[in-house]
Amino acid sequence: MVLQATGGYDVPSDLTAEERQELENIRRRKQELLADIQRLKDEIAEVANEIENLGSTEERKNMQRNKQVAMGRKKFNMDPKKGIQFLIENDLLKNTCEDIAQFLYKGEGLNKTAIGDYLGERDEFNIQVLHAFVELHEFTDLNLVQALRQFLWSFRLPGEAQKIDRMMEAFAQRYCQCNHGVFQSTDTCYVLSFAIIMLNTSLHNPNVKDKPTVERFIAMNRGINDGGDLPEELLRNLYESIKNEPFKIPEDDGNDLTHTFFNPDREGWLLKLAGGRVKTWKRRWFILTDNCLYYFEYTTDKEPRGIIPLENLSIREVEDSKKPNCFELYIPDNKDQVIKACKTEADGRVVEGNHTVYRISAPAPEEKEEWIKCIKAAISRDPFYEMLAARKKKVSSTKRH
Numbered sequence: 168m169v170l171q172a173t174g175g176y177d178v179p180s181d182l183t184a185e186e187r188q189e190l191e192n193i194r195r196r197k198q199e200l201l202a203d204i205q206r207l208k209d210e211i212a213e214v215a216n217e218i219e220n221l222g223s224t225e226e227r228k229n230m231q232r233n234k235q236v237a238m239g240r241k242k243f244n245m246d247p248k249k250g251i252q253f254l255i256e257n258d259l260l261k262n263t264c265e266d267i268a269q270f271l272y273k274g275e276g277l278n279k280t281a282i283g284d285y286l287g288e289r290d291e292f293n294i295q296v297l298h299a300f301v302e303l304h305e306f307t308d309l310n311l312v313q314a315l316r317q318f319l320w321s322f323r324l325p326g327e328a329q330k331i332d333r334m335m336e337a338f339a340q341r342y343c344q345c346n347h348g349v350f351q352s353t354d355t356c357y358v359l360s361f362a363i364i365m366l367n368t369s370l371h372n373p374n375v376k377d378k379p380t381v382e383r384f385i386a387m388n389r390g391i392n393d394g395g396d397l398p399e400e401l402l403r404n405l406y407e408s409i410k411n412e413p414f415k416i417p418e419d420d421g422n423d424l425t426h427t428f429f430n431p432d433r434e435g436w437l438l439k440l441a442g443g444r445v446k447t448w449k450r451r452w453f454i455l456t457d458n459c460l461y462y463f464e465y466t467t468d469k470e471p472r473g474i475i476p477l478e479n480l481s482i483r484e485v486e487d488s489k490k491p492n493c494f495e496l497y498i499p500d501n502k503d504q505v506i507k508a509c510k511t512e513a514d515g516r517v518v519e520g521n522h523t524v525y526r527i528s529a530p531a532p533e534e535k536e537e538w539i540k541c542i543k544a545a546i547s548r549d550p551f552y553e554m555l556a557a558r559k560k561k562v563s564s565t566k567r568h
Contacts (some may be wrong), residue, residue, distance in 0.1 A: 370410055
């Protein structure tokens with residue numbers, strides 16, 4: 168005979184009281200165990216849910232942070248100071264020269280022209296950032312050309328003489344710090360660095376016809392080592408390094424129209440009066456840099472349609488019945504002499520220009536004035552040579568005293 172026990176168990180009727188009690192205890196423990204398992208499952212589900220929610224919250228935070236960083240980079244590329252301020256205000260960057268220098272050194276998504284502009288500012292904090300930035304470069308056991316290659320690839324050198332001076336001064340100090348005993352002073356390193364940069368331009372700018380020899384390079388740098396000469400072997404090695412491989416200039420947005428070291432002094436659309444039997448006005452993209460005026464058919468062109476060296480030229484405003492805001496480039500006192508220039512024909516051939524004057528029209532009077540001002544400055548001076556002459560004078564003066 169079988170009895171129905173509480174909880175749904177079939178209990179034999181012939182069991183003793185002790186056996187029945189033991190069976191009831193087993194049943195109760197099993198129920199408690201099942202309840203414990205269910206509680207554990209509920210707790211696991213709750214924890215898993217919390218982890219999932221936490222992950223999605225962190226993911227949203229990271230997405231938001233990445234968006235703000237991307238926005239900060241865009242702001243920096245348009246206005247470096249405003250971009251840095253935005254990143255600091257949103258706790259994406261610490262307001263220390265070391266943290267900002269690290270951000271610029273990594274350079275992720277940053278325009279290298281903007282980096283150069285920020286590092287070159289004369290503000291005291293920017294100067295501190297510049298020195299922290301330079302400290303991140305390791306120049307130990309590199310010759311001067313190798314160090315310059317590394318340094319000048321991390322940003323794009325600005326065009327302003329004072330900015331260049333500060334940045335190259337900081338470079339020279341860091342190089343000498345990493346390479347004790349190579350030069351007598353940082354002034355020597357500074358002067359030689361500029362000589363190398365000018366050598367690079369002279370050897371690899373197609374517009375420079377008179378290429379300097381190694382002997383001329385050595386002669387140019389006599390007496391710069393605190394009045395003494397640098398080892399000839401050192402200068403020959405530096406010369407050969409530049410001759411065999413020009414500096415790689417960082418490009419922004421994959422488009423670098425200039426063929427020289429500086430950023431353009433000025434650039435923009437102008438109309439140029441073309442020669443030939445029928446005079447026509449053609450729209451061209453002009454770039455003023457390295458004492459030359461380059462013009463392109465499109466801003467995306469990799470090679471200029473024409474190059475006008477500004478050496479020995481003059482500029483003047485002129486009235487033209489067909490176009491407003493005109494000015495001309497010409498050779499003073501030689502009105503019939505052809506200006507030394509070159510242009511690229513439609514078939515790709517490079518030929519000499521045949522202009523005795525270049526007549527150009529600007530879109531507005533203000534732009535005409537600005538172009539005339541910038542071209543006059545480009546004709547009359549070269550910041551590299553000015554700074555190099557000043558530093559050589561300082562070195563010789565120090566040596567005398």
